[in-house]
Amino acid sequence: MFITRSAREFAQGRRMVERAAAMGVEIVELPGDRLKLDLPDDQRRAYAEAKGTLAIVVAPPSRLRLQPIAPSADWRIDLAQGCPAHCSYCYLAGSLKGPPITRAYANLEEILGVAPDYAGVGTVTSRSVARAQEGTTYEASCYTDPLVLEPVTGSLSAAIAWFGQWQADVQLRFTTKFADVTPLLGIDHGGRTRMRASVNPAAYARFEGGTAPVADRLAALRAMAEAGYPVGLTIAPIIAAEGWQEAYGRLIEDAAVALAGLAQLDLTVELITHRFTDGSKATLDSWYPGSALDMGEEGRAIKRTKFGTQKHVYDANLMRDLRIFFEERIAQTLPAARVLYWT
Template sequence: MNLDLFPPRPPTTRPLERLLEVTRIYLEPEVEQHPRGQDILARFPDAERVHVRSHWNIPGLYGNEGNVEAWNRIKGSTLVLGLKKTMRFEENGRSADYLPPSAANGCVMACAYCYVPRHKGYANPVTVFVNIDQIQAAIRRHAQRLGPKREANSVHPRYWVYDIGCNSDCSADAALSDNVKDLVRLFTTLPNAMGSFATKLVNRELLTYAPRGKTRIRFSLMPHAQAKLLDVRTSPIAERIAAIDEFVAAGYEVHLNFSPVVITEGWQEAYDALFQQVDAALGHEAREQLACEVIFLTHNERLHEVNLGWHPKAEQVLWRPDLQEAKVSQGGGANVRYRTGLKGALVREFLALLERRMPYCRVRYAF
């Protein structure tokens, strides 16, 4: 196996330069009163500004079926600015202990399996929340109420972990505003808590944030050929792998996120090659702290219908009635997942492959 088949691209200091050229900004009226809102607007002085009552209710953008054909064009030209109004914390227990109020929603990238678009409908540009000071204050109060973490769990043995990127990709968000930098710095001041987020974009600006071990980055990985089909507008897999040692050296805890695992013909060989590629790239320090999470694909009927309008080739591997069964989500959504019995066997086979090539990689959870 030639592990140099997919060399990483030369690093770029502007990771969104090929992804986002903002020509229109939808904004709530209060945005212009916040320093963060003023800063973001100043970054895009030539963009058209359209005032809206709510970032969730934008006539002509959300719920407009005709926008499916312009899925990526909208992502690459549209920005939404609003205020986070509900400071709600949800218990998680897998990727993190808690999901805090998000500093952004949506993404400039366009992964075909992403769950966020199913809530918006036919368009999914990134929304940035400008009241970052209130979000930080809410996290600080929540962590103070929790006190010390007295019992270790699979999330972290010592710290309460907050997933700050459950509705967006923080590496991309960091190229739009200082929200992510502010959150990374916040966790360095909280003695009992740390942040975490999964990412598919290599943004080396984050290397300057001085996280001091208090932020965990989970680089999402899948076989190269599959990522070319499904991980639309993201950093190449080889570039993500090549960045792991850099982020460990910069003070991040770096884990891997094998998600979603999509079953296709020859998936075992493809993942075996991926594990060899990762193993060959990691230095000693990265190996010593490495862990991963493994999540097999759960798809959604509504998202399937949206995807058919802009990326039907992806649905040929994502929507597999011959392998999948219906599952009603906690929110009442019509989801599908790999059939009971089959999925258990697939998970065991995946973990055996991983153990063979990367025995040092601790599996935090797999389902």
């Protein structure tokens, strides 16, 4: 683990170092703020070493200017950037520059401190009749999975407690492919944090290397609901591989069993189909050569993003079939759930 000079000036940065040291992690204190890593020339080895590297840094000023993150939330609030998991469809592949090092932000108080400036002025939930009960929403897992970093950072717990004390119509949101929620269960969250388990059928586990088993994620979701948190399922990415109806039908049934018998369950579902850009495909092909994940263009349509780039999504007929299946099956099997969006 590395820590930059500026990060050591923040109490949160020093706390991260203390946590890591207590775990026996080797810590390298950098003389400046640049991350100069001596990575191997071999691209695969360099990728593996970068994925296993955590750096404590100061979030740049751009991270203190919150950005909208439709359709998930009004605003993106970043506690870190990067993830140590090995998902062969990784959404970050086309957006992160350089080696995929995970960066945890030491200036947490500054990041949280700007949130009130954005309350009530978002366009996703703040002005949505269907989702108005969520208030102004802040997504903490756009560029990271904050739960997997929690043993070292403690940032997610701090953010949950901070939102819990904020007497306003607001909600922190995070989604995760991990399951160790024990540190979060006793926090006074005030019902202002929604934890969502990001899930896919167990048959697709080969596409999600280094993550927790799906059954463990669902058990963690139940534990969070029992602790009074609003919860959700992020079914993502929906992969239309052979036998997808049976695989996803079983997944939805497993979720229903895991959440059965909970009083006052506040459950949402977010449905995100698999997509990729040419850039992310090239990066993922270099990271995971030989992956069985289908990223061919057959059965795909091209959709232009808000940034002017192109992404490959399932064609209209398949998208229609997928949407009908999921909305009907969720209504039948998880009738208490609210589907927030389909994309």
